[in-house]
Amino acid sequence: MSTLTSPGTRRLTVAQALVRFLAVQHTERDGVEHRLIEGVFGIFGHGNVAGLGEALLGLELADPTLLPYRQARNEQAMVHTAAAFARMRDRLSTYACTTSVGPGATNLVTGAALATVNRLPVLLLPGDVFATRTANPVLQELEDPRSMDISVNDTLRPVSRYFDRVNRPEQLPAALLAAMRVLTDPADTGAVTLALPQDVQAEAWDWPEELFAHRVWHVPRPRADREALRRALAAITSAERPLIVAGGGVTYSQATDPLRQFAHATGVPVAETQAGKGAMPHDDPLSLGAVGATGTSAANLIAARADLVIGIGTRWSDFTTASRTVFADPGVRFVNINVAAFDAAKHAGISVVADARAALEELSAELEGWTTSTAYRAEIADARAQWEQKLAAACHFANAPLPSQIEVIAAVNDAVDPADVVVCAAGSMPGDLHKLWRCKGDPKSYHVEYGYSCMGYEIAGGLGVKLAAPEREVYVMVGDGSYLMLAQEIVTAVAEGVKLIVVLVDNGGYASIGRLSESLGSQRFGTAYRYRAASGRLDGGALPVDLAANAASLGAAVERATDLEEFEAALARAKKADRITVVHVTTDPLAGAPDGGAWWDVPVAQVSELESTIAARSGYEEAKKAQRPYL
Ligand SMILES: Cc1ncc(C[n+]2csc(CCOP(=O)(O)OP(=O)(O)O)c2C)c(N)n1
Numbered sequence: 001m002s003t004l005t006s007p008g009t010r011r012l013t014v015a016q017a018l019v020r021f022l023a024v025q026h027t028e029r030d031g032v033e034h035r036l037i038e039g040v041f042g043i044f045g046h047g048n049v050a051g052l053g054e055a056l057l058g059l060e061l062a063d064p065t066l067l068p069y070r071q072a073r074n075e076q077a078m079v080h081t082a083a084a085f086a087r088m089r090d091r092l093s094t095y096a097c098t099t100s101v102g103p104g105a106t107n108l109v110t111g112a113a114l115a116t117v118n119r120l121p122v123l124l125l126p127g128d129v130f131a132t133r134t135a136n137p138v139l140q141e142l143e144d145p146r147s148m149d150i151s152v153n154d155t156l157r158p159v160s161r162y163f164d165r166v167n168r169p170e171q172l173p174a175a176l177l178a179a180m181r182v183l184t185d186p187a188d189t190g191a192v193t194l195a196l197p198q199d200v201q202a203e204a205w206d207w208p209e210e211l212f213a214h215r216v217w218h219v220p221r222p223r224a225d226r227e228a229l230r231r232a233l234a235a236i237t238s239a240e241r242p243l244i245v246a247g248g249g250v251t252y253s254q255a256t257d258p259l260r261q262f263a264h265a266t267g268v269p270v271a272e273t274q275a276g277k278g279a280m281p282h283d284d285p286l287s288l289g290a291v292g293a294t295g296t297s298a299a300n301l302i303a304a305r306a307d308l309v310i311g312i313g314t315r316w317s318d319f320t321t322a323s324r325t326v327f328a329d330p331g332v333r334f335v336n337i338n339v340a341a342f343d344a345a346k347h348a349g350i351s352v353v354a355d356a357r358a359a360l361e362e363l364s365a366e367l368e369g370w371t372t373s374t375a376y377r378a379e380i381a382d383a384r385a386q387w388e389q390k391l392a393a394a395c396h397f398a399n400a401p402l403p404s405q406i407e408v409i410a411a412v413n414d415a416v417d418p419a420d421v422v423v424c425a426a427g428s429m430p431g432d433l434h435k436l437w438r439c440k441g442d443p444k445s446y447h448v449e450y451g452y453s454c455m456g457y458e459i460a461g462g463l464g465v466k467l468a469a470p471e472r473e474v475y476v477m478v479g480d481g482s483y484l485m486l487a488q489e490i491v492t493a494v495a496e497g498v499k500l501i502v503v504l505v506d507n508g509g510y511a512s513i514g515r516l517s518e519s520l521g522s523q524r525f526g527t528a529y530r531y532r533a534a535s536g537r538l539d540g541g542a543l544p545v546d547l548a549a550n551a552a553s554l555g556a557a558v559e560r561a562t563d564l565e566e567f568e569a570a571l572a573r574a575k576k577a578d579r580i581t582v583v584h585v586t587t588d589p590l591a592g593a594p595d596g597g598a599w600w601d602v603p604v605a606q607v608s609e610l611e612s613t614i615a616a617r618s619g620y621e622e623a624k625k626a627q628r629p630y631l
Pocket residue numbers: 426427428429452453454455456478479480481482483507509510511512513
């Protein structure tokens with residue numbers, strides 16, 4: 001209970017003050033206010049049960065809507081859930097995640113890295129060892145003989161955009177303000193960690209009342225420097241074959257409408273990164289779809305001849321540039337519109353540090369009347385038509401005896417409504433989805449985490465998506481490998497009454513890495529799930545793993561499908577169901593997607609006794625010749 005000690009102050013523990021502060025933080029953009037911290041995910045241990053645990057209980061008993069507490073099953077997973085939630089809410093709202101000390105805290109590292117790579121705000125609150133050190137070493141403390149000023153939480157420093165350890169109550173207010181600033185900064189955001197020593201969490205202090213006042217963090221739309229904009233305009237108007245590459249920044253900035261208007265007014269076609277997919281409806285005449293290593297032949301053909309590439313809200317990962325080979329014109333130049341100066345400067349581009357929507361609106365106004373040539377537009381239409389033909393053939397090819405993954409994806413694509421969300425992260429599905437999925441115009445309907453491509457994000461992320469948008473149906477596409485890594489948030493979805501449709505694509509192992517391994521001469525080594533055989537190798541029979549039974553045991557409704565007809569019927573039932581439903585489908589691991597004509601740089605051994613590797617190395621050296629420095 002809080003007690004007023006002197007006018008204008010409130011006596012609370014550090015943990016009590018922290019949760020009361022979080023409950024009243026807000027963001028504002030375009031005049032609309034949002035809660036910054038929607039709630040707290042957590043797993044308790046001795047490092048947070050009596051500090052943050054007591055504080056959260058007190059708040060829940062006072063009013064359960066102030067800062068709802070949700071129990072997770074794995075710390076990594078709860079960060080994925082928070083990150084997915086933030087992505088769905090355009091980074092204007094997120095969750096906090098509380099953990100104990102030691103393993104609970106280090107389990108956060110992968111989730112934190114994912115959030116930071118994808119520039120998604122998440123607030124991490126790991127417990128830490130005693131600041132007073134009176135009882136140290138505590139259970140689970142990793143001691144460093146060189147310094148007592150270190151704990152396992154320091155592993156979160158390199159994966160956090162802001163890291164602080166609150167060693168004294170007086171430090172809390174400034175740490176909180178700094179943390180909120182980073183969470184709400186569109187260029188700087190990512191994981192934010194406040195490590196909380198377990199004794200400090202329970203310590204009382206007289207806090208100024210202002211700390212608990214309704215606070216609004218204004219999320220800016222930075223405008224471009226006039227001169228930078230002028231340079232970008234000059235480059236665009238002198239280009240003959242300009243191409244836009246839309247990244248995640250387009251959706252976070254809610255710039256899809258201005259982007260479509262810009263494309264239609266100027267005739268500049270748009271290709272999409274994984275995070276940017278959905279920026280254009282698939283049937284828009286100026287939409288080229290996915291670009292790069294997992295791109296369509298249409299986007300990659302136009303990219304190969306582009307003389308100017310306008311990157312909007314992209315950080316130019318190797319998948320987007322096909323390891324710097326897809327933009328092949330010797331004179332190709334870049335204009336980079338990005339809120340982060342770091343990304344805007346890449347590939348020696350004309351750097352336009354700005355919000356995507358603000359910059360597109362300004363560019364559109366300045367470019368009125370300017371368009372690309374009719375010949376270029378005809379070429380775009382042609383490239384699109386060729387790809388459409390390839391796509392239709394691939395989606396309608398009936399693989400036997402097991403369906404291909406492409407057929408499964410096409411069936412899900414046919415079943416979804418325009419606002420439904422497809423979620424994926426790792427394996428062979430992200431590439432296939434990037435290339436094949438037809439987005440119907442809603443930029444939030446495609447949610448593939450490919451910044452970190454983290455196996456295990458899928459179900460935990462799907463949970464975050466559904467919490468952020470309960471009105472949408474959420475389809476989680478998960479491979480058997482990813483499922484085995486982190487499926488336990490099914491239990492959280494059951495507990496919270498959150499409905500997901502989980503399409504569990506079982507192909508007996510790591511089909512993606514198997515295919516990659518084979519193409520690089522490594523003969524699919526170690527990529528299938530097999531018994532160890534008499535040969536001493538893992539090449540025996542298939543394992544008797546029953547993932548559908550596993551899902552049922554966690555509390556999900558389960559459907560099993562062995563052919564496409566059964567799959568479609570099961571999907572229809574899952575749609576009608578009112579709880580989390582796992583649709584298990586077995587697919588052929590060897591059936592691949594149509595080729596988009598791009599390369600990905602994965603080095604092959606320079607010397608080897610394996611014939612397969614020697615052959616792959618010569619192919620690698622040949623492909624490498626196309627790589628360019630973009631200077
Ligand atoms: C946490 C993590 N570990 C390893 C990898 C490397 N990796 C990428 S895809 C993949 C296999 C995924 O298997 P599955 O989910 O069954 O999908 P499939 O490849 O069969 O489509 C692996 C091991 C990764 N992306 N994430």
